[in-house]
Amino acid sequence: MRAFPAATLLLAVAQASASAALNAEQETFDSHISKIERMRGVAEASIRTSWEQGTASQAVLEWDYKDYTIFGRSPFKTTGQLPVKALQYALSAVTRQSADGRLSQQINDALDGAALDGASSAPAVILGIITQPERKDYWSTALQKQLDYVLNTVPKTATGAISMRSDTAQYWADGVYMGFPFIAYTGVVQDNQTLVQIAFDNCKAYHDVLVVTGPFGPRNGWAAKGIIQVAATIERSQFKNQMQEQLITLKGYIQEIFDGVFPSLRSDGLLPNYVNKPDSTFGDSAGSSCLASVVYRAAKTWPEQFDKKKYLDVANAIRKTILNDLDDLGLMKSIVDPLKWDQKGVVSTEGQSFGLMMMAAWRDYFNLKC
Numbered sequence: 001m002r003a004f005p006a007a008t009l010l011l012a013v014a015q016a017s018a019s020a021a022l023n024a025e026q027e028t029f030d031s032h033i034s035k036i037e038r039m040r041g042v043a044e045a046s047i048r049t050s051w052e053q054g055t056a057s058q059a060v061l062e063w064d065y066k067d068y069t070i071f072g073r074s075p076f077k078t079t080g081q082l083p084v085k086a087l088q089y090a091l092s093a094v095t096r097q098s099a100d101g102r103l104s105q106q107i108n109d110a111l112d113g114a115a116l117d118g119a120s121s122a123p124a125v126i127l128g129i130i131t132q133p134e135r136k137d138y139w140s141t142a143l144q145k146q147l148d149y150v151l152n153t154v155p156k157t158a159t160g161a162i163s164m165r166s167d168t169a170q171y172w173a174d175g176v177y178m179g180f181p182f183i184a185y186t187g188v189v190q191d192n193q194t195l196v197q198i199a200f201d202n203c204k205a206y207h208d209v210l211v212v213t214g215p216f217g218p219r220n221g222w223a224a225k226g227i228i229q230v231a232a233t234i235e236r237s238q239f240k241n242q243m244q245e246q247l248i249t250l251k252g253y254i255q256e257i258f259d260g261v262f263p264s265l266r267s268d269g270l271l272p273n274y275v276n277k278p279d280s281t282f283g284d285s286a287g288s289s290c291l292a293s294v295v296y297r298a299a300k301t302w303p304e305q306f307d308k309k310k311y312l313d314v315a316n317a318i319r320k321t322i323l324n325d326l327d328d329l330g331l332m333k334s335i336v337d338p339l340k341w342d343q344k345g346v347v348s349t350e351g352q353s354f355g356l357m358m359m360a361a362w363r364d365y366f367n368l369k370c
């Protein structure tokens with residue numbers, strides 16, 4: 001038998017234990033697939049407001065068509081595959097677009113005063129433009145109307161930021177997710193850096209106001225997910241070199257949220273719904289899943305800054321808790337009520353969608369096979 005030098009042996013041992021860990025991860029993933037599919041089913045079966053439509057479309061995109069996500073192999077070009085399920089969501093959003101341009105707005109009395117929620121379906125519409133040439137005009141018209149609305153109709157705050165509400169100028173952390181990723185994405189596919197800059201400027205404006213009350217008050221998950229979508233869009237784009245400074249700033253915001261929120265991880269493996277109000281809080285599966293998904297994505301995209309034990313420990317703890325707690329219908333436990341953030345609810349479409357995003361991000365972080 002050949003004698004191996006000690007260093008080679010050590011390396012072989014390290015590789016063997018890394019691959020054993022990976023196999024264990026794959027096994028855990030495989031054994032939970034049917035639970036995860038049920039979790040997705042709850043999101044798909046619940047009634048959808050405009051923001052739920054967009055959030056669910058993003059979750060389905062991340063789970064079913066990873067190549068087309070902003071973290072995937074082909075975010076800006078067709079691979080030849082038609083992302084059918086994601087486009088079905090986009091179709092429903094476009095058929096319910098209001099005359100003023102808001103996607104998914106025609107539901108109930110259509111009087112929802114949110115300015116940006118409908119725009120959460122716009123990335124799926126852009127995917128239609130990219131992947132379905134025979135329906136390109138249809139998708140493009142809808143996108144242009146939604147873009148015009150956000151840029152020209154919505155009230156602006158004193159600093160020039162696009163308001164989250166249609167009648168007054170307000171900053172809500174959710175707006176960072178709803179309204180800004182699609183502006184950056186449009187900028188890249190239309191080769192228009194001005195739009196990417198507008199997306200950045202709005203992330204910054206919202207950050208500068210909301211961070212004062214703690215890292216984005218109670219809705220850190222939305223803000224972090226919106227910021228990482230914009231940051232990754234810049235990272236993958238033709239503007240990366242010209243927009244290094246903006247990219248560094250956005251990554252800084254993500255880190256700020258992680259560092260501000262993660263020390264509050266509870267012993268039950270969840271983050272509280274309100275980080276700064278220890279008395280009136282419970283563990284919130286929705287926000288926790290969303291932030292865990294952002295950890296996995298950030299760690300994979302910018303390992304030097306985010307592939308750190310202190311962040312992954314939190315994401316893994318959350319993911320394990322959520323998987324353990326799923327019931328027979330795939331319902332997540334301990335969900336904040338989507339409309340009353342200091343109370344627990346039963347079904348949360350956004351929460352279930354965040355859960356699915358977390359599972360997709362976990363899978364992609366470890367390159368697990370599906």
Ligand SMILES: *[C@@H]1O[C@H](CO)[C@@H](O)[C@H](O)[C@H]1NC(C)=O
Nearest residue numbers: 147151190191192193194195
């Ligand atoms: C980029 O987008 C902005 C906002 O829609 C528009 O005003 C401008 O004309 C566009 N620039 C180019 C080069 O298309």
